[in-house]
Amino acid sequence: MQSQSEFSGRTALVTGAASGIGAATARWLDACGIGELILVDLDRPALDQLGLSCKFRPLxxxxxxxxxxxxxxxxxxxxxxxxxxxxxATNGEITELDIASWRKTMAVNLDGMFLSLRTALRAMKKASSGAVVLTASVSGIKAAAGTAAYSASKAATIQLAKVAAAEAAKYGVRVNAIAPGGVDTGIWDRAEWFAPLVEQHGGRAEALAAMAKDATPLGRFASADEVAAQIGFLLSDVAATITGTCLVSDGGVSL
Structure with missing residues (x-):
């Protein structure tokens, strides 16, 4: 964990903050002494349930x-x-993917990323300092059948981070992306195919462990807290010379 003094009195924006990696990152920043959090999520009530001790503004x-x-x-x-x-996250092979599903994925994952990034950079440009991390995915690096819309949006996110880093460096702002592989979050529970897998293996943890063993060289998925700490590293002064990069945290999937 980084020094509390580094984040003390400062303000951070976290989108998708009600669950998963976003919630874990909000808690990580809170534990590191952040002064104020601006939290954005569709699930507004869930933002009040994060158990934060710092000042926060839920949107x-x-x-x-x-x-x-x-x-x-x-x-x-x-x-x-x-x-x-x-x-x-959306699934579907290209021949079966309807345009409405494609557009919804792009609207949230890419339009939403652009709009939030533009807002952040405009604010940081005035102060001539700041650090931004965009959540991408290993799916934006390694192709997998049935993930066309999601993978395309995440590949674009990685490139967007690089372009933003090139533009923002002149006013002292760093921009990076992180590309997680499998992460133990609630996103699995919303997938129709996951429930039968849980039943087959006798529990949620057992199902995820079986998936991870087959899918990753390290044989495990990350926890949301682990990814949050990696995001925190990219935000921190320890990463002061890192910009325009994509930290791949996938257990070796992309090897």
Whole structure:
């Protein structure tokens, strides 16, 4: 964990903050002494249940809605860190994928990423400092059948981070991406195929362990807390010379 003094009195934005990696990152920043958190998620009530001790401002809304970011920009007085994590997962082979599903994925994962990134960079440009992390995925690096929309959106996220890093360096702002592989979050529970797997293996943890053993060279998935700490590293002063990179945290899947 980083020194509390590094984050003390500073402000961070976290999108997709109600669960999974976003919630874990909010808690990590809170534990590191962050001064204030601005939390964005569709599930507004869940933001109040994170158990945070720091000052926080919960915002319920769709990250792909320009009005949300227009409102925040108008009221934002300071921003030191941004963790742009909101996203959705979709499946389907290209020949079976309908345009509505494709557009919804791009709206949240790419339009939402652009809008939140633009807001963060505008605020940080005024202060001539800041650090941003975009949540991508190993799916944006390694192709897998049935993931066309999701993978395309995450590959674009990685490139967006690189372009943003090139543009923002001149005013002292760092931008990086992180590409997790399998992570133990609630996203698995929403997949129709997961329930039979849980039943087959006799429990959720056992099902995830079996999946990880087959899917990753390290034989395990990450926890949300582990990914949050890696995001925290990219935000921190320890990573002061790191920008425009994508930290791949996939247990070796992309090897």
């Amino acid at each position: 319920g809304g769709d990250v792909s809605d320009p009005a949300l970011w227009k409102l925040l920009e108008r009221e934002l007085t300071r921003l030191d860190y941004a963790v742009l994590n909101a996203g959705i």
